Amino acid sequence: MDLLGSLAIAFSMYSRIPMPQVEWTGRRMRYAMCFFPLIGLVIGGLYVFFVTILRHLGAGNGCIGFLGAWLPLAVTGGIHMDGFLDTTDALRSCGDRAKKLAILKDPHTGAFAIIGMGSYLLVYAAACQEMSGCAARLFGACFVLERALSGWSVACFPKARKDGLAAEFSRASEKRTVCVCMALYAALSCGWLLWFGAWEGLGCIGAALLTFLSYYRTAVREFGGMTGDLAGWFLQRCERNTAVFLAFCSLAGLEGGWR
Numbered sequence: 001m002d003l004l005g006s007l008a009i010a011f012s013m014y015s016r017i018p019m020p021q022v023e024w025t026g027r028r029m030r031y032a033m034c035f036f037p038l039i040g041l042v043i044g045g046l047y048v049f050f051v052t053i054l055r056h057l058g059a060g061n062g063c064i065g066f067l068g069a070w071l072p073l074a075v076t077g078g079i080h081m082d083g084f085l086d087t088t089d090a091l092r093s094c095g096d097r098a099k100k101l102a103i104l105k106d107p108h109t110g111a112f113a114i115i116g117m118g119s120y121l122l123v124y125a126a127a128c129q130e131m132s133g134c135a136a137r138l139f140g141a142c143f144v145l146e147r148a149l150s151g152w153s154v155a156c157f158p159k160a161r162k163d164g165l166a167a168e169f170s171r172a173s174e175k176r177t178v179c180v181c182m183a184l185y186a187a188l189s190c191g192w193l194l195w196f197g198a199w200e201g202l203g204c205i206g207a208a209l210l211t212f213l214s215y216y217r218t219a220v221r222e223f224g225g226m227t228g229d230l231a232g233w234f235l236q237r238c239e240r241n242t243a244v245f246l247a248f249c250s251l252a253g254l255e256g257g258w259r
Helices: 002-014 026-030 032-058 060-075 080-093 097-105 112-130 135-158 167-174 175-197 199-223 228-254
Strands: none
Touching: 002 026, 002 032, 002 080, 026 032, 032 060, 032 135, 032 175, 060 080, 060 112, 080 097, 080 228, 097 199, 112 167, 112 228, 135 167, 135 175, 135 199, 135 228, 175 199, 199 228
C-alpha cells in the first residue's frame, strides 16, 4: 500500500490524472519519484494513440501539430511549463544569482516568459506536424527518457535552495532506489528508441543527453544548483529538441532505420 501511495503522490503532483487522496507521509514520499517516469509513459502512449487515430481518419498535419503541443500540457496541467516560464524570465534578466533565484520565486510572469512560451509552442507544434507516423512512435518513448533524467537530477544534482519542491522531494527520497529506478526507465526507453529507430533513436538519445548536460551546466553556473523550476525547464526543452530532431529526420526522408 505504501508503494500505491507513492504512485498516487507522484501522479497527483505532476499530472492532472485523478488519483485517490493519500497522506503525504515520509515513507510514501521516499519512493514517489520512482513513479515519475510513468507519467511520461501515459503521455507517450496517448500521443502515439491519438496521432495514429487522427492519421487514420485523414486529419490534417495542422490538427496533429496542435494536438502534439496541447496533449503534454493537458496531462501535466502545465506544471513543467510553469518552470520553463520562470526560468526563461530568470535567465533573460541578466541579473546576478540572487536576482535569478528571486525571479524563480516571483509569481508574476514577465514579458520574456510570454515570448519564450509562444516561440516554444510554435516550434513544438510545427515539429509534431512534420513527424511521420514512425517518428511519432519514437517520440512517445522520449517522454519517459526525459523524466528518467529529470528524476535522477532531483536525487543527485546540487540544490540551489534548501526549500522548494525539488529540495523536499530530494530530502524525502530514497536516493539509491530512485537512481536505480531512473536508470532502469532510461535503459528501457533507450532500448525502445534503438530497436525501432536504429540511428534515429540514437540521435534522440544524443539530443536528450546534450540537453541534460546543458541543464546541469546552466543550473550550477547560473543558479548554484537545480530547483523544481529548472527541472521543468529541462523537461520542456528536451521534448522540443527531440521533437525537432525527429521532424528533421521525417522531412529529410531519413527513415531507413525505422522498423
